[in-house]
Amino acid sequence: MNQKGATKMKKHALILSIAIFTMFLTLPAFPQASGGMKIAVINTLAFDDEKAGILKYVNALNTLEREFQPTKTELQTLANKIETLTKEYNSLLEQANKQNSPVSQQTIQAKREEIEKLQREAKFKQEDASARYQSRYQAVVGPVLQDIMKAMQDYAKQKGYALIFDAAKLDEGNLILAVGDVSIDVTKDFITFYNARQSTTSTTAPPK
Numbered sequence: 001m002n003q004k005g006a007t008k009m010k011k012h013a014l015i016l017s018i019a020i021f022t023m024f025l026t027l028p029a030f031p032q033a034s035g036g037m038k039i040a041v042i043n044t045l046a047f048d049d050e051k052a053g054i055l056k057y058v059n060a061l062n063t064l065e066r067e068f069q070p071t072k073t074e075l076q077t078l079a080n081k082i083e084t085l086t087k088e089y090n091s092l093l094e095q096a097n098k099q100n101s102p103v104s105q106q107t108i109q110a111k112r113e114e115i116e117k118l119q120r121e122a123k124f125k126q127e128d129a130s131a132r133y134q135s136r137y138q139a140v141v142g143p144v145l146q147d148i149m150k151a152m153q154d155y156a157k158q159k160g161y162a163l164i165f166d167a168a169k170l171d172e173g174n175l176i177l178a179v180g181d182v183s184i185d186v187t188k189d190f191i192t193f194y195n196a197r198q199s200t201t202s203t204t205a206p207p208k
Contacts, residue, residue, distance in 0.1 A: 040186045043167040078122045
């Protein structure tokens with residue numbers, strides 16, 4: 001996975017972790033085992049792993065990625081064009097500063113206006129793409145996140161956990177000082193549990 005892809009996936013995973021972490025802070029306690037309250041941690045950043053993550057979640061993210069690939073390409077093309085024109089503009093400025101330069105102020109101004117026009121176009125398209133992406137994220141990935149949270153509650157009840165914390169959020173907040181029992185991390189077990197469930201949620205809702 002390239003750096004941009006990893007950043008994007010991490011962003012999605014953080015959104016997911018916030019939702020799950022909030023839910024389990026308010027989760028009612030289950031009956032305690034004789035040895036004390038059972039607590040576990042799950043690293044939500046592992047959910048988007050292409051090979052070892054939650055397949056339904058990965059598929060939803062990939063669906064969204066494919067859907068917006070043309071938009072990303074268009075925005076990148078605009079950015080490249082603006083960069084090229086900016087270099088041309090700077091070159092014109094250098095030439096204009098030379099004695100007896102054939103470059104007129106009108107030429108420089110025209111190039112500047114061309115750049116500014118493209119910048120406005122790029123800004124509009126970027127904002128439009130961002131709004132559409134958020135809407136489609138809720139439609140495509142949102143139901144999957146809800147299903148994951150429901151499954152996590154079922155998992156907690158089945159395994160007898162009173163609380164499940166998000167390891168990613170704990171680590172982000174520097175709240176973990178030491179771990180005496182690595183078995184407290186049930187990330188892989190939960191992913192296996194979830195992937196084995198019958199899928200009932202569509203991950204390819206068509207755009208409106």
